[in-house]
Amino acid sequence: MADVFEKRLRRAEQLEKEWPFAAELLGFWSGVLSLQQEYFRKCLEPGSDARADPSDGFRFLDRLIELTEQHGPPALTEAGQILKTLSFADRSVALGAFFGRDPSLPMNDPSAFFWMFLVQPFEMVKRSLEPGKVPEGNPSEPAATCPRCRHHPVVSVLREDKAAETVRRSLICSFCCHEWEFPRVLCPSCTEEKPEKLPRYSAQEIPWMRVEGCDTCGKYLKSVDLTVNWDADPVVDELASTPLDVIAHEHGYVKIAPNLAGI
Numbered sequence: 001m002a003d004v005f006e007k008r009l010r011r012a013e014q015l016e017k018e019w020p021f022a023a024e025l026l027g028f029w030s031g032v033l034s035l036q037q038e039y040f041r042k043c044l045e046p047g048s049d050a051r052a053d054p055s056d057g058f059r060f061l062d063r064l065i066e067l068t069e070q071h072g073p074p075a076l077t078e079a080g081q082i083l084k085t086l087s088f089a090d091r092s093v094a095l096g097a098f099f100g101r102d103p104s105l106p107m108n109d110p111s112a113f114f115w116m117f118l119v120q121p122f123e124m125v126k127r128s129l130e131p132g133k134v135p136e137g138n139p140s141e142p143a144a145t146c147p148r149c150r151h152h153p154v155v156s157v158l159r160e161d162k163a164a165e166t167v168r169r170s171l172i173c174s175f176c177c178h179e180w181e182f183p184r185v186l187c188p189s190c191t192e193e194k195p196e197k198l199p200r201y202s203a204q205e206i207p208w209m210r211v212e213g214c215d216t217c218g219k220y221l222k223s224v225d226l227t228v229n230w231d232a233d234p235v236v237d238e239l240a241s242t243p244l245d246v247i248a249h250e251h252g253y254v255k256i257a258p259n260l261a262g263i
Contacts, residue, residue: 004124004177005037011233015240022240025261028071029239032117032260035060035067040121044128055092057118064117075262079110116175116260123149123176143180144188151175152257153188155238156212156223167227172234174257189256190217201251203243208232211248220253239263 009030016026039060065080072080086094098115127148145152154174161168169184186193192214201211208229213220222244224234239259248255255263 003037003040005033005040005121008233008236009033009037011231011236012240014231015236019240022242025242026236026240028067028073029236029261031067031071032064035064036117036121039118040124043121043125055088055095057122058088058091061091061114061118064114075110076113080114083111083114110262113260113262119175120177120260123178127176127178142183142186142191144182144191146171146173146176146178147180148178149173149176153182153221154257154259155234156182156188156221157234158184158223158225158227160227169223171221174259177235187212187214187217187219188221189214189219192216199251201244201247203241203247206237206241206244209237209241209244211244211251211253213248213251213253218253219256220248221256222248235259 012026012030016023068076068080153171155172157170171182172179197215199213208225212223
């Protein structure tokens with residue numbers, strides 16, 4: 001499995017130079033990605049305990065808390081200080097509860113950031129070891145939530161399918177980063193399919209991205225069009241494109257699922 005964190009790091013560094021409005025966030029995020037990458041590579045080592053038990057990543061969690069205290073936003077700093085007081089046993093219980101949490105529950109608690117830091121590399125390694133192991137669903141019904149973990153998507157992606165001479169849409173899970181195909185004109189929140197109920201908003205400065213809103217449920221998702229900018233990374237560009245979140249909020253939409261930074 002390719003090291004997705006290396007690509008994300010390069011993209012974060014590039015955008016930090018190009019997008020001054022997101023430079024502080026991306027600077028902090030590059031530190032987070034570096035720690036995730038280190039944990040990801042640790043999980044891939046033959047015989048690594050981290051491959052079987054995500055609590056092995058607690059030493060990376062301590063380093064993340066330290067990074068957050070130095071460069072993170074106040075809400076994350078406060079949540080990290082609370083986690084810092086927990087014993088190893090209490091952290092294990094909290095992590096276990098987070099892995100088994102109800103996908104329908106909101107992910108906007110600041111403490112979710114720290115558990116998601118561990119979950120994503122761990123789940124990516126599991127997926128690399130079990131590449132075809134995805135729960136079966138009804139092929140006639142598009143999956144509005146992740147086929148692997150049932151959590152909501154964090155970003156929509158458009159890619160060219162040269163064989164079919166069309167552009168296909170996929171969604172990336174906010175929890176485990178699994179990607180799956182999804183119809184282009186359909187709301188992932190309420191499955192609204194009427195085009196007039198699914199407005200699109202964009203910013204001139206970011207032509208390869210847009211807000212995909214739904215007037216039926218009032219939710220939105222950001223979309224990254226790789227046919228316009230192949231260098232974009234859906235996860236990083238989604239996190240950094242905060243002007244689009246402002247546009248969505250001004251139109252009264254609420255995000256389907258927050259990203260790892262809680263945005």
